[in-house]
Amino acid sequence: MNQNNAIELYDTTLRDGTQGEKINLSVQDKLLIAEKLDEFGVDYIEGGWPSSNPKDEEFFRKALDLKLKNARVSAFGSTARKPGSIADDPNLTGLLRSQTPAITIFGKTWKAHSAVGLGLTDEENAELIFESVRHLKEEGREVLFDAEHFFDGYKDNPAFALKMLQAAEEAGAERLVLCDTNGGTLPHEIYDIITQISSSTSVPLGIHTHNDGDLAVANALSALRAGATHVQGTINGIGERCGNANLISIIPNVVLKMNGRFRHKLQLNQLTALSKFVYEILNLPPDNRAPFVGRSAFAHKGGIHVSAVLKESSLYEHIDPKSVGNRQRVLVSELSGQSNIRYKARELGIALPEDNAALFRTMVQRIKKLEHEGYQFDVAEASFELLLRHEMGEFQPFFEVLESKVHIESGKNREAVDQAVMKVEVNDEIELTAADGDGPVNALDKALRKALRRFYPEIRNMSLVDYKVRVLEEKKGTSAKVRVLIESSDKENTWSTVGVSTNIIDASLQALSDSINYHLFNCRTKPLETLREATPC
Known part of the structure; x- marks a missing residue:
């Protein structure tokens, strides 16, 4: 990667991302995400394919009123369908009608697609790309050319793939974006191919990768190392089949690991918030195991790990969690040792006696026994806090x-x-x-x-926001134990509690009671200076 070249960040969440299974965005959803992406510092926002559906056409009409400070909105579409009908092609007409400052069009760069899929000769396909790009350029638009199936096409027939790139370049395309459309290329192949062709063009190269080989992020980073200066992807990697390159992972790797820089100064410490915002708009649960931003990304459970983290966090964390807006967490479970208990107590503002080894042993054994019965405290930290404070004599149920x-x-x-x-x-x-x-x-x-x-009138300020039931002993059928996890909120803070029983009503009542007790404890007895966040009561 050339540190002198700033990287352009191109987001296609609103177009390519919506092609993913169970992904659906309203026009208002897309507008909200667009504003958030612009605020974060994205360079291009691909809004959709205006000729494909009324929703995208409405989005582009309303996007004209957005007061974007960093990003340019781009419409997406294909080249014209056949040579000789460029000016009247409905796809190109729709792209121009969207009135976006930038337009991204894709064309065939794999000979098999051109010859078999479209029935075109090499010269006809090159002409189609040239005439389509030139037509959009003559209308005053910035044009980015997506070379569809480029890596498969280059491996099959390098001369054909390069000829199609040259056609787009000669017509005036500002970016040549190389697409791993099937998602099957390996990182070293990406690097080698971009290195080979970089001297064949003076137009900046971009990269667009899919995740079918679980390599989309690695492939995008390889492309940047090889000289690409434009990277496309989606927030949280959503997209068709196995998804697109995940910008949430690409961004911190570039900034924190590769010493690269983007055109706009990104709000890196808002990365976790951006990821959660998009999940919320999509009405999907966040991926707890997502690198960098997941709830578990910096969570430590094993006692030996926790003991080391207490001394020096970098021993088990590859970056500072705060740099991406995340935080370190220590989990309490059947794998816990005394270090876990001490860490959580310190985090909760509980002063544990240093010389009371018997208390720590009792707590560790109690937690392990309860987890063996089915309780899960690493996702129900409010229940754990009440348990710990009860053992310390600081809490009695209200x-x-x-x-x-x-x-x-x-x-x-x-x-x-x-x-x-x-x-x-x-x-x-x-x-x-x-x-x-x-x-x-x-x-x-x-x-x-x-x-x-x-x-306790203060319970009016709290509400149940999530309720989950997990059957623990499936083979016992209807007599199996269930674990109920409840998430509650007072509109500023959230907390989770747990209950376990063979009776789902009893398990629910346990979790509900813990939730209310936790809220009342914060409101009535916990000293304000020990609160990590003030709780409105």
Whole structure:
């Protein structure tokens, strides 16, 4: 990589990304993502294929009103369908109608596609590329040429592939983007081919890779090392089949590992936030194991690892998590040692006695026993904190559920009814309530809150935002244990709690009770200076 050349960042989340399975974006979704990409520092935002569907056409109309500071919006499409009809080609007409400052068109650079798929001679295919690019250039647009199937085509017939690039260059294309469309090329092949052809053109080269061989990011980085100065990809690697090159991984590798620089100063410490934002818009759960930005990317579970991290974090972390907006986490589980307990206690602001070895042994054994029973504290840190503080004598539950009953009624020609009845004791007072709900767990949640609201009005500020059930002993069928994980929020902070039982209602009640107790503890007893984030109460 030439450090003197700034790299252009081209995002195709809104076009190529939406071709992925279960990926769907509304026009408003695309506008929101476009604004976020521009804020982050992306150079080009590929908005879609205007001739392919009304949604993309509407996006381009509304994108004209976006006040972008860094990015140029690009429309995407193909060359004209056949020579001799360039001016009237509906695809090119649609691209021009989108009024974007940049246009990206793709053409065939693998002889098999040109000859078999389109039935064109070499000269006709080259003419098609030349005339299409020139037509768009004459209309005053910046044109980027995507050389479709370039690496497969070059390996099959180098002369043909280069001839198609030369046609785009002679017509005035500002970028020649080499596409590994099938995603099967290896990193050393990418490097070798780009090195070989770089002297054949004066136009900057770009790279567009797919992840069918799980090498899209590695291939993109190899291309940049070989001299490419333009890289395309999607946020979180979404896209058709196995996805596109993941810009979320490419960006930190370039900046932190390859000493490269992008045209605009990127907000690298917002990388994790950008990844989560796109997942949220897509209504998809974030990938916890994603490099750099995943919740588990800097999570440590084994006791030996944690002991080392406490001394020097770089011993088990390849970068500073804060540089990409992430954070170090230590998990508490059946693999935990005393180092895990000490780390989590320090993180939670709990002062553990240094000389009480018996306490640490008791805590470690207690956690291992509970995890053996099915509890999972590495994803339910609020339940772990309550457990630890209870052992320290700092926490007592704010209430006790004396009885709970759930009534479910359904049948043919009968409206489903779910009702929970709850008897709760608070400070020697007993409250009896009932509530209807959308399902038994919702009814249970409503009844518990209703019983506690008179005593603890601050629970009005919290809500359940996620609920998951996992069957732990599948072979036992309907008598198997289940683990319930609940995520709650007070609109500023979120926390997770866990419950385990052979009875899904009981497991849910455990997790709900922990969630409310955790919120009340933060509001009523935890000293403000020990809070990692202030909790609105």
